[in-house]
Amino acid sequence: xxxxxxxxxxxxxxxxxxxxxxxxxxxxxxxxxxxxxxxxxxxxxxxxxxxxxxxxxxxxxxxxxxxxxxxxxxxxxxxxxxxxxxxxxxxxxxxxxxxxxxxxxxxxxxxxxxxxxxxxxxxxxxxxxxxxxxxxxxxxxxxxxxxxxxxxxxxxxxxxxxxxxxxxxxxxxxxxxxxxxxxxxxxxxxxxxxxxxxxxxxxxxxxxxxxxxxxxxxxxxxxxxxx
Ligand SMILES: Nc1ncnc2c1ncn2[C@@H]1O[C@H](COP(=O)(O)OP(=O)(O)OP(=O)(O)O)[C@@H](O)[C@H]1O
Ligand SMILES: [Mg+2]
Numbered sequence: 001x002x003x004x005x006x007x008x009x010x011x012x013x014x015x016x017x018x019x020x021x022x023x024x025x026x027x028x029x030x031x032x033x034x035x036x037x038x039x040x041x042x043x044x045x046x047x048x049x050x051x052x053x054x055x056x057x058x059x060x061x062x063x064x065x066x067x068x069x070x071x072x073x074x075x076x077x078x079x080x081x082x083x084x085x086x087x088x089x090x091x092x093x094x095x096x097x098x099x100x101x102x103x104x105x106x107x108x109x110x111x112x113x114x115x116x117x118x119x120x121x122x123x124x125x126x127x128x129x130x131x132x133x134x135x136x137x138x139x140x141x142x143x144x145x146x147x148x149x150x151x152x153x154x155x156x157x158x159x160x161x162x163x164x165x166x167x168x169x170x171x172x173x174x175x176x177x178x179x180x181x182x183x184x185x186x187x188x189x190x191x192x193x194x195x196x197x198x199x200x201x202x203x204x205x206x207x208x209x210x211x212x213x214x215x216x217x218x219x220x221x222x223x224x225x226x227x
Contacts, residue, residue, distance in 0.1 A: 008113040008140040009171055009224060010163060011129065013148065014155035016119045019176030021055045023145045023205060024063035024116045025062035026214035030221045031112060039110030040062045042073045043099045043134065044118050044125065049079030055116060063114065067106060074102040084124040094125050096134075103138060115140060121162050132166050143202070146193075148177040149186050153193050160200070171224045172202025179207060199223075 011024045015186070024040070031038045032148070040059035048054075056073035065072065066222055075094055077086035087094050102174030106113055115138060117131045124130055135142055146156045156173065163170050175193070182190070193202055 008107075008115065008141040009143050009147060010115045010135045011143045012117045012121045012135065012159070013145040014120055014152065014159050018147045019144050019174075019178060019205065020116050020145045020154055021058050022208075022214065023143065023176055023203075023219065024059055024114050026205065026219050027143070027224065028059065028063040028114055029110070029115065029213070030216065030219060032064060033216065034221075037111045038065070039067060039106045040065050040072060040152065041056075041103060041106055041113060041115045042118075043103070043115065044075045044077075044083045044094060045073050046077045046083060046118060048076040048078055059114065059116060064168060065110075071102045071106055074098045079191040082123045083118055084126055087126075088124045089098065096126065096129070096168065097207070099134070100137070113140070121127070121159055131170065135168055136166065140142075141169040141224075143171050146173060146174045146175055148175050148182050148190050148204075149180070150189055153196065156193060157196070160223045170200060172220070173197050173200050174203040174205065174219055175208040176205045181207060 011020045013020045028038050028040065031217050040063045042053060042056040042059060045053040045055050053069060053073040053076050056069055060072060075098060077090060079086040079089040083094050121132045122130050125134060144159050202223040205214050205218050
């Protein structure tokens with residue numbers, strides 16, 4: 001039986017600031033090199049200031065997507081906090097119907113849809129509804145972005161356990177080194193993480209100089225799409 005061809009990926013991470021947008025941009029670029037039409041979505045962005053939803057804008061640039069920001073990022077909040085918290089701060093709740101409608105429209109328009117979550121997989125969106133529930137609704141395999149520094153083994157394995165427990169599909173894990181140079185103890189730690197991930201490891205993005213692009217080949221696109 002041929003492997004199921006995915007029509008999208010949901011990019012989550014072990015934490016906020018781990019490199020989800022960087023990795024999503026690299027996946028978008030890799031898809032474009034294969035002449036795949038790719039749409040992007042950041043369903044909920046928090047910490048949105050006067051410059052607008054910067055993650056959503058960055059994803060659109062990477063994918064060459066021209067959809068309106070209202071579709072790409074239908075729920076935006078100013079407070080840089082978990083979605084439910086940022087919404088409550090404004091006396092609001094996250095509007096799931098608006099998100100579902102935008103997702104349906106983007107899925108109709110594009111052959112492939114890359115979705116970036118906010119924070120990690122169990123971040124609350126509304127009472128009793130987390131990012132994992134949104135990923136389940138969207139039915140897209142998950143890419144877990146994880147940092148390279150100390151603590152990452154625990155964060156990564158906890159995230160993978162949460163994904164497995166919920167019966168969600170893992171496309172793969174991508175390690176992003178972030179902007180700081182990795183210490184020698186981090187390197188030893190990282191070797192143990194790679195080993196425990198085995199075939200689930202789908203890529204590693206070394207520390208990039210400012211404005212540099214992720215090198216082609218850093219992420220195994222075939223591995224991510226095989227899920
Ligand atoms: N491999 C890397 N090399 C250099 N800088 C990196 C790397 N990965 C991430 N960064 C930097 O770390 C910061 C956080 O990355 P990014 O915005 O992709 O994280 P995120 O998980 O999308 O965060 P958020 O939870 O806010 O959406 C950014 O300034 C980004 O440029
Ligand atoms: Mg981001």
